[in-house]
Amino acid sequence: MRYVPSYKEELGAQQAETRRHFDAVAEGLRGQMRLLAEGVATLDEKLNRFREEVAGELQEMKTMIRISYAELDRRIQELESNYAALNERVERLEARIA
Secondary structure, three states: OOOOOHHHHHHHHHHHHHHHHHHHHHHHHHHHHHHHHHHHHHHHHHHHHHHHHHHHHHHHHHHHHHHHHHHHHHHHHHHHHHHHHHHHHHHHHHHHHO
């Protein structure tokens, strides 16, 4: 006579198979999560390097602007001084002519 598994035995076998499948899927997900975490860490490092690079470039630009501003300010003061001197000369010349 052939052995026919009972309902409980069949259910237990299906539960064991489902558990093995779940464990395999869970392990795959763990691996994917590890890869994702590594990717996030790598992106975080790249972002930090980018921030440092941009901060350095910004500081360099601020320095260049400060230097340019100082040079332009000096030139404007010189022009204003020359303008005042020329204005005085014109006034003296006009006073002589009049």
